[in-house]
Amino acid sequence: ERKILSFKERASLCQHPLTKRIFGIMEEKKTNLCVAADVTFCAKLLEIAETVGPHICVLKIHADILEDFNSEFPEKLKDVAKKHNFVIFEDRKFADIGHTVYMQYTKGIHTIVEWADIIDCHPLPGPGILEGLKQAGIKKGRGCLLIAQMSTKGNLVPANYPEATAHFADHHRDFVIGFIGQSRLIPDPTFINFTPGIKLEESSDSLGQQYVTPQEAIQNRGADVIIVGRGITDANDPQATAAEYKKAGFDAYSQLL
Numbered sequence: 027e028r029k030i031l032s033f034k035e036r037a038s039l040c041q042h043p044l045t046k047r048i049f050g051i052m053e054e055k056k057t058n059l060c061v062a063a064d065v066t067f068c069a070k071l072l073e074i075a076e077t078v079g080p081h082i083c084v085l086k087i088h089a090d091i092l093e094d095f096n097s098e099f100p101e102k103l104k105d106v107a108k109k110h111n112f113v114i115f116e117d118r119k120f121a122d123i124g125h126t127v128y129m130q131y132t133k134g135i136h137t138i139v140e141w142a143d144i145i146d147c148h149p150l151p152g153p154g155i156l157e158g159l160k161q162a163g164i165k166k167g168r169g170c171l172l173i174a175q176m177s178t179k180g181n182l183v184p185a186n187y188p189e190a191t192a193h194f195a196d197h198h199r200d201f202v203i204g205f206i207g208q209s210r211l212i213p214d215p216t217f218i219n220f221t222p223g224i225k226l227e228e229s230s231d232s233l234g235q236q237y238v239t240p241q242e243a244i245q246n247r248g249a250d251v252i253i254v255g256r257g258i259t260d261a262n263d264p265q266a267t268a269a270e271y272k273k274a275g276f277d278a279y280s281q282l283l
């Protein structure tokens with residue numbers, strides 16, 4: 027019995043052009059892998075992007091940990107993204123009032139709205155945070171993920187928070203393209219579910235991160251895209267390891283079809 031719609035079918039149902047594009051890439055490149063390139067120098071980040079580029083649909087970065095961030099870097103990253111056909115996700119986790127997040131999104135040294143296809147925010151402040159981000163993001167065709175749950179041990183996200191987050195998303199479909207979480211919130215196939223805290227073997231780190239396998243995330247928790255950081259970036263051979271995660275993720279998805 028078929029449990030889910032294919033990425034291709036989901037692409038055809040989507041209204042938001044960015045969601046359509048991401049499902050299209052997932053279908054074409056046969057990948058539901060997002061690599062988290064959490065490194066502190068631009069050259070290293072660009073090297074990872076080149077290396078894992080063929081295996082991913084999304085590259086997630088934290089621009090604020092780059093020690094040598096400069097205005098040429100986003101252009102270089104965009105070139106690699108174009109070459110390997112993936113989208114760029116700045117994991118800024120906005121969490122302030124609408125006016126402040128608008129400035130954080132568009133100003134400062136990072137000018138995130140100019141280069142990040144995807145951003146994410148905590149819905150905690152209420153609708154104003156999305157209103158603020160939208161003012162800059164919509165006209166550029168950008169999309170936002172709502173952080174509905176966290177992967178960390180002892181996190182304070184209350185039980186009813188994911189439900190409220192889903193409601194929030196439903197009212198901002200012109201900008202919200204999906205969720206970050208540990209389980210699927212709503213069955214709606216036009217939202218993309220991203221799940222971080224993934225490793226080929228279940229484990230944890232010394233700072234509260236908890237990992238589940240790609241198979242567990244995709245088959246039992248309803249993840250569409252798996253986010254893998256150190257499992258790939260700390261591996262001896264990141265390219266081969268990315269290929270391994272890509273296969274594990276895509277096989278887990280294919281078995282549901």
Ligand code: 6AU
Pocket residue numbers: 062064117119146173175176177178206222223224235253254255256257
């Ligand atoms: O695979 P790791 O543990 O090396 O990296 C996981 C990545 C990091 C975190 O900032 C991020 O995923 N993350 C996120 C988000 C929004 O992506 C949410 C969360 O609950 N847990 C988590 O690890 O770049």
